[in-house]
Amino acid sequence: MDAYHADAATADSVLASPEDAPAVVKKVARSAATLSVERLAALVTAMGGSISDEDHLVVVLQRAVEIAHEAIDGADSCGITIVSGGRTFTAVHTDARTLQVDAHQYEIGEGPCLHAATTGETVRVDVDSADARWPQFIAAAKEEGVRSFLAAPLYTPSERFGSLNIYGRRPNAFTKQDEAAVDALTAALARAIADYARFRHARDLADGLREALESRAPIEQAKGMLMAIHRIDADAAFQMLAENSQRSNRKLRVVAKELLAAVSGVDAAAADETAKEPS
Template structure:
């Protein structure tokens, strides 16, 4: 499958590129909380949302989802690929991902209309299974996942009392990559961000919530992609990469998104000419 051929995954943004030590420390806190019950989901949520700051808009929500996905990916050893599915208001798409393979697996799932991630969201239950069980329940999806080398699935619903947003999804290459502790860790993380999501969506319908997040994704996706390319090309971090775009935007009076799209077009064109 062409990585950009499915509109349900093409605007997904990569997990937030945090400082390695910062992500590791957050992951250690989450693991310890799941094992020793040292912190409540509410307290963890306040920590993840900058000491309890409310989610004011879609950008804040997506930043939180990026951060939590990065932490889950670090905290759960068997997670080779991680993503977040939005599934509400008649819309289904991937908001956050760690890599292109995540997007291909998600796209295969959306194509058949069912699978571990969608099942977790729609039933508000954790899904933990290997490809053998998945093959019995969702044969078309499981077969496609196997071609990507994925044999284990762990998905946890993301929801409030009034709204089901979607699911956090972890894929593993190994058989039996996830266990009950991993499920507890992921459940703790999803529970921790539920209050923030509830604050954000309190006065929105499911359809409005899904559409507004998707609109912001369409704006942010090229910016995040351009940041990633700049980081790789120049050996800089995410903040420095954004500063490069921001400074150029101010100097040329061209919106950052437009600059990002032009930059990506040039990079893609140059790579094509070299090939």
């Protein structure tokens, strides 16, 4: 067995459970010489198989920021920016700080995440060295307590559509190994997303994601219900929903709402409206 196939076989073993993902990413980050995109591609597959609709894509993106947050030392806040079809927004995030820093960046129209998303270049920079480059944004980021940035582009073979963004509260929080690991994670995401995105125009992709973000409540409730009924974790519960969606060729949110109605009579449409209300 050659080294390539040996590594692929190892990936199947190591990534038997999605819970192993942070450890795998951390191990890869510490050894740039053996960086394995195949392992990270297998990780994305373990998150739910091929991406079938916008609901599924949102869950995969959320899982990606959680993995980055857990695995990268110094990653205090993580999120994904979508720049597609004339729209710019934060699709998923780990905390409120991510949203605040992103909002400053979008309003000002400059910063590391927008640079990564539009140029395809990975950005690893400290606030002091970036002050002259993006003065308005850096001033706003300092007010939010952010001192370091790591942003990698999200892309498909045909277009760039966003960036994976990591913020650190301490100066020089990220290393070349962290950069290599994030590049590998975004490459793996690109593999998972490419087939789905190939059939969508940029504006359709952006609009679909926005709609999916507004319809997450039933999916999260259905996942919780399956976790309780089957005593499984969140990833396994989502896998059950995704497989049902793919078998029946229906959107994930439709499958989730039907499950809620069948098991508990929850009005998922009302749950959607509740989820949209400010807390």
